[in-house]
Amino acid sequence: MAIATLGTVVLDCPDPVALGRFYAEVLGGEIESDGADWVNLVGATGTALAFQAAPGHVPPKWPAPDDSQQFHLDLMVDDMDAAEKQVLALGATVLEADDRSRGFRVYADPAGHPFCLCAN
Structure with a gap:
C-alpha cells in the first residue's frame, strides 16, 4: 500500500510568474498566484506544477x-x-x-x- 500520492511538483526559480507563464503556454492551463513568491499552474492535464521564488537560484x-x-x-x-x-x-x-x-x-x-x- 502506498504511503502517499504525488500532489504537486514545485520548481524553484528566480521569477515564478514568468516560469509559470512559460509552462502555461507549453502545457495549457493558467497561472494562479496570491503573490510574487508562489505560482500554481491550474487547468493543465497531468501532475500539478507550481513555481516558487528561490533567491540565488x-x-x-x-x-x-x-x-x-x-x-x-x-x-x-x-x-x-x-x-x-x-x-x-x-x-x-x-x-x-x-x-x-x-x-x-x-x-x-x-x-x-x-x-x-x-x-x-
Whole structure:
C-alpha cells in the first residue's frame, strides 16, 4: 500500500510568474498566484506544477558528470519538430537535440530546468 500520492511538483526559480507563464503556454492551463513568491499552474492535464521564488537560484547543469541535473520533465508531444519551434519561441534553449533519430530531445526552460520533448 502506498504511503502517499504525488500532489504537486514545485520548481524553484528566480521569477515564478514568468516560469509559470512559460509552462502555461507549453502545457495549457493558467497561472494562479496570491503573490510574487508562489505560482500554481491550474487547468493543465497531468501532475500539478507550481513555481516558487528561490533567491540565488542556480540552474541545474545538464549534462555534467560532476553536477546533478536535479530532475527533468518528460513532455509528450505528437509533432516534435512543431513542438520544438514553439518551445524555442517561448524562451527554451536547446541542450541536446542533434540526434533526430531518437524519440526525445532535451531543452532547458527559461530558468534553466531541463525538460525533454518526447514522441507520443
